[in-house]
Amino acid sequence: MKILFVTDLHGNEAKFRRVFEAARKYEVAAAINGGDMLTLDGDLHGSQREFINGFLAPYFAEYEKAGIYHLGFLGNDDLKIHDGAFDKVCRKYKHVVDLSQRRFELNGFEFIGMNWVADYPFRLKDRCRRDASGYVFQEQFGSGLLSTPEGFRELEDWPTYAGKLPTLEDELAALPKPNDPGRSVYVIHMPPSGLGLDVISSGEKVGSPAVSRFIEKTGPLLTLHGHIHESPSMSGLWKGKIGKTACVQPGQMKGNVVSYVLVDLENMEMERVEAPL
Numbered sequence: 401m402k403i404l405f406v407t408d409l410h411g412n413e414a415k416f417r418r419v420f421e422a423a424r425k426y427e428v429a430a431a432i433n434g435g436d437m438l439t440l441d442g443d444l445h446g447s448q449r450e451f452i453n454g455f456l457a458p459y460f461a462e463y464e465k466a467g468i469y470h471l472g473f474l475g476n477d478d479l480k481i482h483d484g485a486f487d488k489v490c491r492k493y494k495h496v497v498d499l500s501q502r503r504f505e506l507n508g509f510e511f512i513g514m515n516w517v518a519d520y521p522f523r524l525k526d527r528c529r530r531d532a533s534g535y536v537f538q539e540q541f542g543s544g545l546l547s548t549p550e551g552f553r554e555l556e557d558w559p560t561y562a563g564k565l566p567t568l569e570d571e572l573a574a575l576p577k578p579n580d581p582g583r584s585v586y587v588i589h590m591p592p593s594g595l596g597l598d599v600i601s602s603g604e605k606v607g608s609p610a611v612s613r614f615i616e617k618t619g620p621l622l623t624l625h626g627h628i629h630e631s632p633s634m635s636g637l638w639k640g641k642i643g644k645t646a647c648v649q650p651g652q653m654k655g656n657v658v659s660y661v662l663v664d665l666e667n668m669e670m671e672r673v674e675a676p677l
Contacts, residue, residue, distance in 0.1 A: 401507045402428040406660040407589070407626030408652040410477065411439025411451055414677045415658040416459055422675060423468050426662055429507060431468060432499075434626040435475025435515050435589040438482065445551065448482050457489045464493040473500035473515045475589050476627070479547040480526035499587055503576035509621075509665055510578040513587040516571045517627060518608045525558060529568040531610045537562075569610040584620040585665070591625040595640035597649035599631045615642045622663065625649040632659075638672050646670070 404423050409415045423431040437456070438448040463470040470493075474486055483500070490498040497504045499513030518531040525544040530537075537559045544558030555561050566574070568590065578584035591597040591607045592615055598607030606628065615623055623645060632638040632651035638661070639648045646668060650661045656677045663670040 401509060401665045402426060403585075403663050403665060404428045404431045404660055405434065405587075405624045405648060405650060405663065406431070406652075406658065407434030407624075407650065408436045408475070408629050409433070409658070410436055411441065411448075411455075412658075413455060414656075416455070418658050418675055418677050419660060420459070420462055420466075422660065422673070423463075424466055428662070429469060430511075431463070431470050432511070432587055432624060433470070433472030434587055434624055435473055436477045436626065437472065437474060438478040440477060444479050445481070445547070445549075448479055449485055452482060452485050452489055456486070457492070460489060460493050460496045464495045467495065469495045469497065469506060471497045471499045471504060471506075471511055471513070471587070473498060473513050473587070473589075475515055476517045476527040477524065479524075481547045481549055501571075501575060503578070508583060510580065510584040511587060512575055512578060512584060514571060514575055515589045516568055517590040518568050518606075518610070519562060520606070525555065525562070528562065529565060529571060530562055531608050532567050532569040535567070567610070568608060569614070572610060572614040578618075578620065581619050582621055584618075584622075586615070586618075586620050586623045588623055588625055589627050591627055591631070591649050592623070592642065592647060595642070595647055596635035596637040597625060597631055597640060597647060598628050599634040600628055601630050601634065603634065612642060615645050615647065619643055620645050621665070622668070623647045624661075626652070629654075632672075639670065
């Protein structure tokens with residue numbers, strides 16, 4: 401069974417369309433989007449909702465018509481208040497699945513998604529968590545923000561607020577359990593630490609130790625990650641292994657190029673593609 405994995409498209413309609421063309425060309429069973437789907441232009445409360453209804457709804461209809469599954473979830477740059485609208489659009493189609501904190505079985509493989517991330521210094525905190533207990537917060541770029549239907553709610557003391565929330569480790573433990581870990585694929589927006597899949601432009605490594613420990617303990621066939629667009633360019637690495645588990649992070653190219661990974665789950669052959677638009 402062939403799949404295509406892409407992530408961090410941030411509302412770039414040309415990239416979305418190129419991914420669908422590739423899904424048809426390579427005759428994949430499913431295209432998987434690892435989060436941060438929505439536009440970053442304009443007033444995010446309005447523009448992201450419009451992107452869901454105005455672009456993603458007809459885009460997903462093309463997958464339905466082609467008989468190709470689309471599995472995915474919103475990411476940390478996609479306002480959490482839009483989760484309901486996204487899920488509603490997904491539920492219109494048999495072949496489209498909102499994979500956030502959910503399990504979906506396809507052709508004998510189990511796909512499990514999670515879109516929480518370890519905290520970062522940026523202000524939007526809708527999907528942020530401490531990595532684990534004892535987490536040390538980075539210096540922040542301002543007060544924290546949570547999205548609400550009325551606008552952004554400002555958090556003057558984000559660390560104290562976050563300390564009352566589950567950790568990323570807790571969120572991972574709460575995910576649905578696969579029936580057969582050896583045929584399971586986890587789609588986790590946050591990359592693991594220790595593999596070079598988490599290198600930001602400064603050279604700093606920002607991956608999650610909690611995600612790494614979870615993969616080591618669970619032992620799935622494959623994990624798919626995103627979040628750090630530039631990591632493959634910085635480290636020269638887009639895949640690695642934790643135990644027997646293959647871990648993939650395709651990154652995302654700037655400009656008129658889209659990057660994605662093709663995987664044959666039966667023989668675990670995989671290829672990273674940089675496709676011009």
